[in-house]
Amino acid sequence: MATKKKKSKPTASKKLRFSRQNKIILGSLLIFLSIALFFSFVSFYFTWQDDQSLLTEFANRNEQAKNLLNKFGASVSHYIMYRGFGLSSLIIPFLLSLTGLYLFLSIPLKNLWNKWIWGLVLLIWISITLGFFADTQPLLGGLVGYEMNDFLQDYTGKIGVFLILLFMLTIILVRLFKLTPEGVARFFKSKSASVAADFKKAQPEASEPLPEDEDTEVILDTYTHKKDIPHLDPSAEEKKVDTGKPDPAEDEIAMEVNTVTDEKEESDLLSDKLVADFGEFDPTLELSNYKFPHLDLLDPHGSGGGITINQEELEENKNKIVETLKNYKIGIAQIKATIGPTVTLYEIVPDAGIRISKIKNLEDDIALSLAALGIRIIAPIPGKGTIGIEVPNKKATTVSMRSVIASSKFQKAEMQLPIAFGKTISNETFVVDLAKMPHLLMAGATGQGKSVGLNAVLTSLLYKKHPAEVKFILVDPKKVELTLYNKIERHYLAKLPDSEEAIITDNTKVIHTLNSLCIEMDNRYELLKQAMVRNIKEYNAKFKARKLNPNDGHTFLPYIVLVIDEFADLIMTAGKEVETPIARLAQLARAIGIHLIIATQRPSVNVITGIIKANFPARIAFRVTSKIDSRTILDFQGADQLIGRGDMLFTQGNDITRIQCAFVDTPEVAKITDYIGSQRGYTSAHLLPEYSGEDSGTGIDYDISERDAMFRDAAEVIVTAQQGSASLIQRKLKLGYNRAGRIIDQLEAAGIVGPFEGSKARAVLVPDIYTLEKMLNEETK
Numbered sequence: 001m002a003t004k005k006k007k008s009k010p011t012a013s014k015k016l017r018f019s020r021q022n023k024i025i026l027g028s029l030l031i032f033l034s035i036a037l038f039f040s041f042v043s044f045y046f047t048w049q050d051d052q053s054l055l056t057e058f059a060n061r062n063e064q065a066k067n068l069l070n071k072f073g074a075s076v077s078h079y080i081m082y083r084g085f086g087l088s089s090l091i092i093p094f095l096l097s098l099t100g101l102y103l104f105l106s107i108p109l110k111n112l113w114n115k116w117i118w119g120l121v122l123l124i125w126i127s128i129t130l131g132f133f134a135d136t137q138p139l140l141g142g143l144v145g146y147e148m149n150d151f152l153q154d155y156t157g158k159i160g161v162f163l164i165l166l167f168m169l170t171i172i173l174v175r176l177f178k179l180t181p182e183g184v185a186r187f188f189k190s191k192s193a194s195v196a197a198d199f200k201k202a203q204p205e206a207s208e209p210l211p212e213d214e215d216t217e218v219i220l221d222t223y224t225h226k227k228d229i230p231h232l233d234p235s236a237e238e239k240k241v242d243t244g245k246p247d248p249a250e251d252e253i254a255m256e257v258n259t260v261t262d263e264k265e266e267s268d269l270l271s272d273k274l275v276a277d278f279g280e281f282d283p284t285l286e287l288s289n290y291k292f293p294h295l296d297l298l299d300p301h302g303s304g305g306g307i308t309i310n311q312e313e314l315e316e317n318k319n320k321i322v323e324t325l326k327n328y329k330i331g332i333a334q335i336k337a338t339i340g341p342t343v344t345l346y347e348i349v350p351d352a353g354i355r356i357s358k359i360k361n362l363e364d365d366i367a368l369s370l371a372a373l374g375i376r377i378i379a380p381i382p383g384k385g386t387i388g389i390e391v392p393n394k395k396a397t398t399v400s401m402r403s404v405i406a407s408s409k410f411q412k413a414e415m416q417l418p419i420a421f422g423k424t425i426s427n428e429t430f431v432v433d434l435a436k437m438p439h440l441l442m443a444g445a446t447g448q449g450k451s452v453g454l455n456a457v458l459t460s461l462l463y464k465k466h467p468a469e470v471k472f473i474l475v476d477p478k479k480v481e482l483t484l485y486n487k488i489e490r491h492y493l494a495k496l497p498d499s500e501e502a503i504i505t506d507n508t509k510v511i512h513t514l515n516s517l518c519i520e521m522d523n524r525y526e527l528l529k530q531a532m533v534r535n536i537k538e539y540n541a542k543f544k545a546r547k548l549n550p551n552d553g554h555t556f557l558p559y560i561v562l563v564i565d566e567f568a569d570l571i572m573t574a575g576k577e578v579e580t581p582i583a584r585l586a587q588l589a590r591a592i593g594i595h596l597i598i599a600t601q602r603p604s605v606n607v608i609t610g611i612i613k614a615n616f617p618a619r620i621a622f623r624v625t626s627k628i629d630s631r632t633i634l635d636f637q638g639a640d641q642l643i644g645r646g647d648m649l650f651t652q653g654n655d656i657t658r659i660q661c662a663f664v665d666t667p668e669v670a671k672i673t674d675y676i677g678s679q680r681g682y683t684s685a686h687l688l689p690e691y692s693g694e695d696s697g698t699g700i701d702y703d704i705s706e707r708d709a710m711f712r713d714a715a716e717v718i719v720t721a722q723q724g725s726a727s728l729i730q731r732k733l734k735l736g737y738n739r740a741g742r743i744i745d746q747l748e749a750a751g752i753v754g755p756f757e758g759s760k761a762r763a764v765l766v767p768d769i770y771t772l773e774k775m776l777n778e779e780t781k
């Protein structure tokens, strides 16, 4: 096959061999020449005085020079070193040998120019510097060094020359060695950090982990912990295996393993260089002094005492369950109790041959015999082969936010948007990643813990994410629940460019914000497309590695979490106008880091519509009043049997987990937001893209010639009545609904009525008929 190949392209291969041969010859010539020069120069230092007299006797064969390369060496060195650049002439053989090597190894010469230019700059600079400091030693600086000094000193004096040399040195250090003050500082910092780390390692490790609840210092370690991870990387050992050669002692025949490294693209080289010079991009740099809130801001809520259920209560409940089941002729082979903060789970294994549905039907009877609310039967417990009966504890334990935040599960969570919801029935901290959900629907009757749940979500993120990494958009029609977060506007909130308040309380604004978020989503997708990545995580990683140019519009993208409280209120007043962008965002926004959390009191089907439900696989149900509501939220019943006060069911698909939501009180939120708000923030809230609402008029409406024939009459009706409603036009001018609607749009475009305001009539912007006449006449002029 090889011969075939040779035959098929004879000319090409011949040409290649020819030029390659020439390169080898020329390359080796340069290498040997540089070796000769090197030896000549070095020995010239010791022999120059003896050989000086021979310089005129070059042709005389009887005379011999002492230079290692005889008369050639003596003459060349005389002209290059003595009459030239002195000691720095040694750079010349170095450059020549480098060129020779490039040719010999057939490396493209294009990078060589740079080296030659810098080599020559160094040659001159060293020559002048040596001439300056050692003007009595002509060989050090050479004639060039001496003369240049002489020349420069005539004009600038000794100090002037010294300053010129220093300036040249700065250029060399900055341009050639890429030295910057920050780089030097970073170098020393990393050195001192590694020394400190070595020092730490040398000290005996504190072997006992801190108890969870007292673990107050943990939060302060969050960032250092993250940064330490690479050092603790268990794959370090694996890497050894990958790259190492086999141990010759183990295997007699040694095999050489060549690891093939991928060729790097030009852009990769550039980004590597940028990373080497400036380090990875750090989005937190602008607020580098930002301090995460500490655990002491949170209240333990008396949870230090642990769960309080006494043996008696357990025994009593067990006996009641066994007895009730016995009454219905259901025998129990085994029973086991798992105690949670508010609920205890009794797992029973019935005798063989008992139908599960039979036990399930006894739910109410068991509840009656236990005289307790909130009994839930899980038959069977998925993946366990047992039947679960959840019985509320007589004395519920409050799960404090502090305890879940301090838990190592949350502290060590390497998630994009970790949320500590609370504790499961087996008293484990329940942490989930919002980015994976990717949106969350929360529902529950009033007073059952929704607002606390929302605060738990926000608090979790505040404790874990830097302001540069996440932004919240808060919609709060009740105007009281989320107001506290106003204080962290310049750190964590995002808003529309023209709005004053970051927390949105009015419905028109919500529509604008949602549409603006859709624009942001489209923009982000465009950025992802340009960066050739699939999601925000990859995008940000690429941006941090300086592989994306900020001049091309690339920027670090923070996650955006949109929280809507009282969603029912919104959908009732604005309907489709909010449903459509929400559905769009819910369908598409997961990859680009926009996540929605919507909470509602009324989980009826006209609020949680099919399209919304389909896009919110992760759902939380607090206690609801009916089985139907439970089904609407979860597709299962059970939420109607919860006990309230933060008792909730969480589903992310099929499994349902019962969780006691962590409790965070308003004063705690106030403390956290005060703590964050008192620190230096960004100059303003994160600005969303501008959205000019469709209801503020379109280009077509502005075209006066396309106005409805009844436009003027309608304007008069509206201004006379000072009421901007389409139905008024319909009635007075006897028009159809669509036509009246169109006219209203045109009136708005003309600035006669204000924008759409939900259920209210539009404002009329023209005070009287006279002003209207004037306005319309001016338009037609």
Ligand SMILES: Nc1ncnc2c1ncn2[C@@H]1O[C@H](COP(=O)(O)OP(=O)(O)OP(=O)(O)O)[C@@H](O)[C@H]1O
Binding pocket: 398, 399, 444, 445, 446, 447, 448, 449, 450, 451, 452, 453, 601, 645, 646, 647, 660, 661, 662, 663, 664
């Ligand atoms: N996780 C919890 N642990 C203990 N108590 C809780 C918890 N969550 C809520 N509660 C109690 O329930 C009360 C009402 O909670 P919350 O204000 O969150 O209800 P809500 O569902 O938001 O009500 P609304 O819909 O009327 O705003 C709280 O003041 C608190 O006393």
